[in-house]
Amino acid sequence: MALRASTLALACLCASPLAAQxxxxxxxxxxLNSVEPEQDNCRMSFVILNGHDVDIKSAVFEAVLFDIDGRVDRLTLFDFGSLPASRPRVRQFVVPQLACDQLARVLINGAQTCETDVARKDICTESIDLKSRLEIEVVG
Known part of the structure; x- marks a missing residue:
């Protein structure tokens, strides 16, 4: 019985990446996967998955960073670069003069750049799914 339960648990764990895709x-x-202090800066790590059937050659998003008091700290651009179809990518950004523990929310304002080989320019704005593994909220 224990072997069967552990086999089932293992099958569930192995299936999760496929289910996520x-x-x-x-x-x-x-x-938003993690934030880590780096001297007087904050390193933000994002996991991006392009679930469309076409590659994104270049994706740059405008982001607004809010502090724990709800004030706008800054507007910035996150250049996620190329995002191949159905392939996860990790991108890191070091935000200067930002204490990670003071970051409360990230607002993705929209796509500054979205280049593909097809005419669909809405690929970076329509059906966008924003998530956070942290207490820092990500909205759009």
Whole structure:
């Protein structure tokens, strides 16, 4: 019985990445995965999954960073670079003069740049799925 339960648990764990990719079909998923202090700066790590059936050659998003008091700290651009179809990518950004523990929310204002080989320019704005693994909220 214990062997059967552990086999089932292992099967569930192995299936989750596939299920996550299936859930991302037709979406551009941007997840704030971690933040780490780096001297007087904050390194933000994002996991991005282009669930569309076409590659994104270049994706740059305008982001607004809010502090724990709800004030706008700054507007910035995050250049996620190329995002191949159905392939996860990790991108890191070091935000100067920002204490990670003072960051409360990230607002993705929209796509500054979105280049593909097809005429669909809405690929970076329609069906965008924003997530966070932290207490820092990501909205759009």
């Amino acid at each position: 299936e859930d991302a079909a037709g979406k551009l998923t941007i997840e």
